Amino acid sequence: MTYQYWNQEMETLNRADLEAFQLKQLRSAVAHALRTPFYRERLSKAGIQSEEDIKSLADLARIPFTTKGDLRLGFPYGFLSIPKDEVIRLHASSGTTGTPTTIYFNRPDIRRWTGFVARSIYATGCTKADVFQNMITYGLFTGGLGFHFGGEEVGMLVIPSGSGNTNRQFKLMQDFGTTVVHATPSFLLHVEAKMQEEGVRRERIKLTRAFAGAEPYSEDTRKRIEELLRIDVYNSYGLSEMNGPGVAFECQAKNGLHLWEDGYIGEIVNPDTLEPVPEGETGELVLTCLCREATPILRYRTRDLSGFYTEPCPCGRTHRRLRRITGRTDDMLIINGVNLFPSQIEEVIMSMQEVGNNYLIVVEKEGVLDRLTVKTEVAQDSFRDDTRPLHALKERIRKTLQASIFINPRIELHERGSLPVSEGKATRVLDQRPRG
Ligand code: ADP
Ligand code: ZN
Numbered sequence: 001m002t003y004q005y006w007n008q009e010m011e012t013l014n015r016a017d018l019e020a021f022q023l024k025q026l027r028s029a030v031a032h033a034l035r036t037p038f039y040r041e042r043l044s045k046a047g048i049q050s051e052e053d054i055k056s057l058a059d060l061a062r063i064p065f066t067t068k069g070d071l072r073l074g075f076p077y078g079f080l081s082i083p084k085d086e087v088i089r090l091h092a093s094s095g096t097t098g099t100p101t102t103i104y105f106n107r108p109d110i111r112r113w114t115g116f117v118a119r120s121i122y123a124t125g126c127t128k129a130d131v132f133q134n135m136i137t138y139g140l141f142t143g144g145l146g147f148h149f150g151g152e153e154v155g156m157l158v159i160p161s162g163s164g165n166t167n168r169q170f171k172l173m174q175d176f177g178t179t180v181v182h183a184t185p186s187f188l189l190h191v192e193a194k195m196q197e198e199g200v201r202r203e204r205i206k207l208t209r210a211f212a213g214a215e216p217y218s219e220d221t222r223k224r225i226e227e228l229l230r231i232d233v234y235n236s237y238g239l240s241e242m243n244g245p246g247v248a249f250e251c252q253a254k255n256g257l258h259l260w261e262d263g264y265i266g267e268i269v270n271p272d273t274l275e276p277v278p279e280g281e282t283g284e285l286v287l288t289c290l291c292r293e294a295t296p297i298l299r300y301r302t303r304d305l306s307g308f309y310t311e312p313c314p315c316g317r318t319h320r321r322l323r324r325i326t327g328r329t330d331d332m333l334i335i336n337g338v339n340l341f342p343s344q345i346e347e348v349i350m351s352m353q354e355v356g357n358n359y360l361i362v363v364e365k366e367g368v369l370d371r372l373t374v375k376t377e378v379a380q381d382s383f384r385d386d387t388r389p390l391h392a393l394k395e396r397i398r399k400t401l402q403a404s405i406f407i408n409p410r411i412e413l414h415e416r417g418s419l420p421v422s423e424g425k426a427t428r429v430l431d432q433r434p435r436g
Helices: 015-033 037-045 057-062 068-073 107-123 142-154 166-176 185-198 219-229 342-350 388-405
Strands: 089-092 102-105 131-134 157-159 180-183 209-213 232-239 244-250 257-259 264-269 283-289 300-306 333-335 338-340 355-366 369-378 410-414 429-431
Touching (some): 107 142, 107 244, 131 142, 131 166, 157 166, 166 185, 185 209, 219 232, 244 264, 333 355, 338 342, 342 355, 342 369, 342 388, 388 410
Parallel strands (some): 369 410
Antiparallel strands (some): 089 102, 232 244, 244 257, 264 283, 283 300, 355 369
């Protein structure tokens, strides 16, 4: 395979030069951070009075971690490092786990962010000849405008379709010959189910690629989307605290996400001790933003679980690759004392052909015990008169799940297309246990 680079020099830079570049950018990020009320106090307590105190990348470890809680405390301007009239845009996180946080950009910040998104898109093999339908929420959420401007930068025809309304999406795809889409993996699965339902013929659609991200999904889900839609799916990772999309992205080798290390420093730490984990092991991803002046954020605890691959990528890029993010540290459910990540359930059910594209995990209290119910859809238009095959399927899902999660779940089978679909990030877990 031949690989194409948006910025070959930077993407294939040798590690020593890449690290020298990171150090220069880190010092500039610290200089900006020292202009914010929040970091002025935090960093001076840690003995960092100026960027001169950062002498090597090892000094990163002297900088205290920043949490989502800190960002909330600093709302609205505690993290702003430039005069307000220099700010040209703001974005906010989707607030999946509480109050949203706000990030400000000046013009060079937007330019750099757009560059990282363009680089990511280009790494998947797209060119200016592609037609790109951005099927994700526009607005405060960074996935809309972030991909929009990145796509324009590559020179593609960008269709700002936004999410939802599958019939309109199909029409746009057919009218303008869409070749690439961006969506959440759950929406892509929904689109496929709808295509079948509406009888949209695959031959009428030119789609070859999709960027899927904004929520965790398993390798089996990727394969399922690829097989059903007959396209290549590339994993896209980002978060608003680090601008949004374009933080880490899969190249055409489709084996881990290159973290753009000239824009971000990544560390993997043990979420309990906050010590670095041995190279290659899984832990919490901590990111430092090297490419934004208006809202510097240093050593941000993403709560996302990942780890670095240690072997080099066949594409020749030197930027290290992150493993697929399996979930967040705060996603973990404890069910009758057993730890469970929703991704463990997804892995099992998406590997079973007979199970449909959507599922929901419900946890309730039954007396003193926790009760786990997994609601899934069946793949085929089922509910025929003979319910025996359904019973057998249910039993098989239950047994397969139990063997892998060590909890005996209750299984509910639903008709295809009957479980609720979200237009943005999917809600996969309903924890209905009383709090406290
Ligand atoms: P919120 O924290 O409110 O969801 P964002 O909209 O900024 O805010 O979403 C960023 C988060 O989305 C990431 O921290 C991560 O948990 C999740 N995410 C984004 N892309 C992916 C991906 N490719 N795989 C897994 N999780 C992802
Ligand atoms: Zn690669």
